[in-house]
Amino acid sequence: MITYQQVKNYIINNIESIERDDFYLLEGKLVFKDLSKAKTVCTYFEGRNLTVIFNKTKIWDHWNTEYAAEMYFSDGFEDFKWN
Amino acid sequence: MSYVKRKLDELDESQNKVGGSEFLHKHPYDPQILEEIRDDMMKPRTCAEFMHWVEMNPHYDMVAEASSQFVRGNSQDVCFWNCAKVETDWAPIVKKIDDFAKENKVVENFDTKHTDEWRLKKQDKQKEFVPFRHNSELVNMRMHGFKKQYQLLEVTLSDSFPELQEIANLFEFTWEKTDINFQPPSGQFPRHVDFLATPLKRAIEYDSSVANLPYNPITKSPEGWRLCRILLALENWSPGQLFSYENYNWTNWAQGDAVNFNFASVRHATSNCSYVNRPLLKISGFIKEDHWLAKKEFRRLVY
Numbered sequence: 001m002i003t004y005q006q007v008k009n010y011i012i013n014n015i016e017s018i019e020r021d022d023f024y025l026l027e028g029k030l031v032f033k034d035l036s037k038a039k040t041v042c043t044y045f046e047g048r049n050l051t052v053i054f055n056k057t058k059i060w061d062h063w064n065t066e067y068a069a070e071m072y073f074s075d076g077f078e079d080f081k082w083n
Numbered sequence: 084m085s086y087v088k089r090k091l092d093e094l095d096e097s098q099n100k101v102g103g104s105e106f107l108h109k110h111p112y113d114p115q116i117l118e119e120i121r122d123d124m125m126k127p128r129t130c131a132e133f134m135h136w137v138e139m140n141p142h143y144d145m146v147a148e149a150s151s152q153f154v155r156g157n158s159q160d161v162c163f164w165n166c167a168k169v170e171t172d173w174a175p176i177v178k179k180i181d182d183f184a185k186e187n188k189v190v191e192n193f194d195t196k197h198t199d200e201w202r203l204k205k206q207d208k209q210k211e212f213v214p215f216r217h218n219s220e221l222v223n224m225r226m227h228g229f230k231k232q233y234q235l236l237e238v239t240l241s242d243s244f245p246e247l248q249e250i251a252n253l254f255e256f257t258w259e260k261t262d263i264n265f266q267p268p269s270g271q272f273p274r275h276v277d278f279l280a281t282p283l284k285r286a287i288e289y290d291s292s293v294a295n296l297p298y299n300p301i302t303k304s305p306e307g308w309r310l311c312r313i314l315l316a317l318e319n320w321s322p323g324q325l326f327s328y329e330n331y332n333w334t335n336w337a338q339g340d341a342v343n344f345n346f347a348s349v350r351h352a353t354s355n356c357s358y359v360n361r362p363l364l365k366i367s368g369f370i371k372e373d374h375w376l377a378k379k380e381f382r383r384l385v386y
Binding site for chain 2: 002003067
């Protein structure tokens with residue numbers, strides 16, 4: 001299984017503008033605080049033959065932080081070199 | 084760090100760590116808090132230290148959810164897979180389960196109240212088992228309206244189903260515990276992540292060599308071991324019986340089919356929207372990393 005730890009490390013080590021606290025994991029999806037950063041990550045992977053499903057995040061009253069966008073992967077995810 | 088053994092009655096009292104539904108975190112959990120718990124979980128600990136960390140965690144009810152490393156994009160075969168086919172004469176076994184359910188009014192009394200319903204028979208030897216159930220998670224489920232989940236008919240801790248225990252033994256687990264996960268119509272168990280804390284706690288408390296092993300937070304097992312849970316269909320699938328593993332579904336199973344799954348990360352949920360009972364044999368325990376189950380081999384087992 002490709003783990004969140006692998007995906008997180010890849011993103012923060014390979015996409016210059018993204019830092020550790022820019023996104024988190026929720027029910028298998030990456031949730032981003034900032035829309036432009038989410039788009040940066042989405043564009044990065046789409047340019048590398050991954051299919052990315054991108055949506056706005058539903059905001060819940062009981063969360064401490066608002067999130068702008070969420071994404072998850074489909075085709076190409078397991079073939080990608082995450083390490 | 085020493086590990087303090089808890090007694091059954093003490094643990095029962097302490098299982099709901101948050102002490103009331105008003106203190107529970109709400110689903111969907113706050114992603115930032117989940118991340119903080121997940122990061123903390125990755126710190127090196129022995130198994131005993133890890134269980135202590137779980138029990139003392141201020142976000143105790145969120146730990147199981149935070150422990151998942153699943154990212155959508157992973158394929159079905161890393162979520163769950165067929166691991167065995169058990170061949171036997173199932174008819175007398177199924178009749179026995181049906182009779183047991185009728186005798187104990189398992190279906191008629193199907194309105195779960197946290198712990199009472201989970202143990203149909205209390206036996207002396209259960210003192211050696213330390214049940215570890217995220218009751219706070221069950222309280223949380225009830226807050227969302229999931230008040231009828233499933234019934235657990237004990238196999239390992241009762242003398243009711245010796246043949247099922249022998250079938251469970253075919254899988255060669257260590258620190259094994261087996262139950263019938265019996266879900267009457269209308270039962271629903273919302274998506275959750277397993278912890279297999281009961282076999283882990285039991286091994287920690289009775290085997291210091293396990294207690295002192297490093298805990299692997301990705302496999303959620305002691306180093307060198309794998310905790311494992313397989314599900315064995317005791318009856319054929321009926322339309323309306325739902326079993327999801329993340330974005331995939333196990334369906335159309337046949338009597339004797341067994342599936343293994345990535346318990347450490349994969350959210351799963353069940354619902355019985357059919358009009359017949361749905362019994363599964365649930366076998367949990369430890370296996371070594373060179374065990375055939377750990378290597379994802381498929382076995383045809385005959386009893």
